[in-house]
Amino acid sequence: MMACASLDCPVNNVVATRYGLQKPDGTPDTMGVDTLWAWTTRPDGTEVSLVNRLCGTKATYFSISPSYTLPEDMVCLLVQNDAGTFWKDTIWVTKEDYPHFEGVDCKASYFHTITGVKSTHRLIDTVIINKKTVDYDTSTAHFLLRLKARR
Amino acid sequence: MTHRQRTSCFVSRLAVSLLLLVLTAPSAYGQKIFRMEKDSIPFFRGISLSFDLVGPVMLMASDHGEYEGALRVNLHDQWFPVFELGIGRANHEEDEVTGLTYKTTAPYFRLGMDWNVMKNKHLPNRIFAGFRYAFTAFKADYINENLIDPVYQYKVLYDIKGVSCSQQWLELVFGIDAQIYGPIHLGWNIRYLRRLFYKDGDIGKAWYVPGFGINDKNNFVGNFNIIIDI
Numbered sequence: 204m205m206a207c208a209s210l211d212c213p214v215n216n217v218v219a220t221r222y223g224l225q226k227p228d229g230t231p232d233t234m235g236v237d238t239l240w241a242w243t244t245r246p247d248g249t250e251v252s253l254v255n256r257l258c259g260t261k262a263t264y265f266s267i268s269p270s271y272t273l274p275e276d277m278v279c280l281l282v283q284n285d286a287g288t289f290w291k292d293t294i295w296v297t298k299e300d301y302p303h304f305e306g307v308d309c310k311a312s313y314f315h316t317i318t319g320v321k322s323t324h325r326l327i328d329t330v331i332i333n334k335k336t337v338d339y340d341t342s343t344a345h346f347l348l349r350l351k352a353r354r
Numbered sequence: 355m356t357h358r359q360r361t362s363c364f365v366s367r368l369a370v371s372l373l374l375l376v377l378t379a380p381s382a383y384g385q386k387i388f389r390m391e392k393d394s395i396p397f398f399r400g401i402s403l404s405f406d407l408v409g410p411v412m413l414m415a416s417d418h419g420e421y422e423g424a425l426r427v428n429l430h431d432q433w434f435p436v437f438e439l440g441i442g443r444a445n446h447e448e449d450e451v452t453g454l455t456y457k458t459t460a461p462y463f464r465l466g467m468d469w470n471v472m473k474n475k476h477l478p479n480r481i482f483a484g485f486r487y488a489f490t491a492f493k494a495d496y497i498n499e500n501l502i503d504p505v506y507q508y509k510v511l512y513d514i515k516g517v518s519c520s521q522q523w524l525e526l527v528f529g530i531d532a533q534i535y536g537p538i539h540l541g542w543n544i545r546y547l548r549r550l551f552y553k554d555g556d557i558g559k560a561w562y563v564p565g566f567g568i569n570d571k572n573n574f575v576g577n578f579n580i581i582i583d584i
Contacts, residue, residue, distance in 0.1 A: 270505065272503075
């Protein structure tokens with residue numbers, strides 16, 4: 204039996220968590236004249252940048268790829284205003300991981316279910332889990348970061 | 355809608371239209387299909403065994419294929435109830451781009467009927483049109499031994515074995531049999547496969563379905579058979 208068929212990989216094949224920025228009252232926040240960096244520490248101890256210089260009035264969210272199978276991801280945040288004052292915070296996200304397969308032509312990936320989140324609350328007033336399922340859909344924020352007033 | 359989706363939609367509509375036409379036609383043609391021709395030829399004309407040659411060649415030349423045989427009953431040279439049994443195998447090892455391995459080996463079966471659409475039914479050469487219902491249940495392995503987390507840069511164990519899947523599908527068949535010598539015939543057929551019901555595993559799509567081929571909503575396949583009348 205011979206056959207002729209095709210299997211297409213999804214165009215949007217990046218698994219990422221989206222962090223929406225909000226003011227303490229729940230209204231949308233932007234970085235404005237402030238600048239945000241995010242980074243994490245790998246299992247081997249080296250650091251890797253996740254977000255570099257997020258700024259501007261259109262900067263209402265950022266996206267970060269979760270680890271494939273680590274039980275807890277740590278994300279360090281640094282926000283600096285135009286006067287040079289900075290705030291640091293750290294977020295820890297716990298999750299369950301599920302291998303995902305589209306086809307042999309498509310990169311293997313992992314989907315996740317978020318089970319918990321916490322932060323040091325130095326920059327972040329509250330962090331809310333808005334969507335637990337992490338897959339190719341990054342149109343909705345998974346976390347809502349209600350940032351403290353910075354001036 | 356993509357070109358492929360439009361083609362699929364067109365073929366599906368054509369297939370359903372033809373099936374409805376045959377089943378509902380009150381005309382002479384509709385009656386012809388189901389009416390036994392009045393002649394001295396006995397109703398039961400024997401059985402035949404057939405073996406597909408394309409599947410084994412596909413297995414040798416590519417990473418998937420089938421061994422398949424069929425038992426066909428000849429009723430008055432007009433109707434041919436068919437039972438097909440095969441074993442499908444895929445062993446796609448370490449894709450050169452993604453590094454993924456997909457393995458499965460499982461049996462499948464099909465049940466259906468062929469109609470001899472030749473005007474003179476009792477010639478040794480035949481033209482068939484028919485349909486099949488097919489089913490398979492299989493377990494698949496998904497392995498990537500060199501998967502590296504792109505951000506955290508550590509090796510991930512991606513080794514999922516024995517994921518249970520199943521699928522049912524319909525086939526529309528058109529084919530030709532030609533007598534070569536005595537009870538030996540050669541024949542080819544082309545088939546349009548339409549997936550009906552399926553259960554993919556927990557981790558995503560089954561890449562290859564035994565008897566159906568590379569997994570999709572529909573498929574076109576072709577067979578080349580050696581047929582022996584018993």
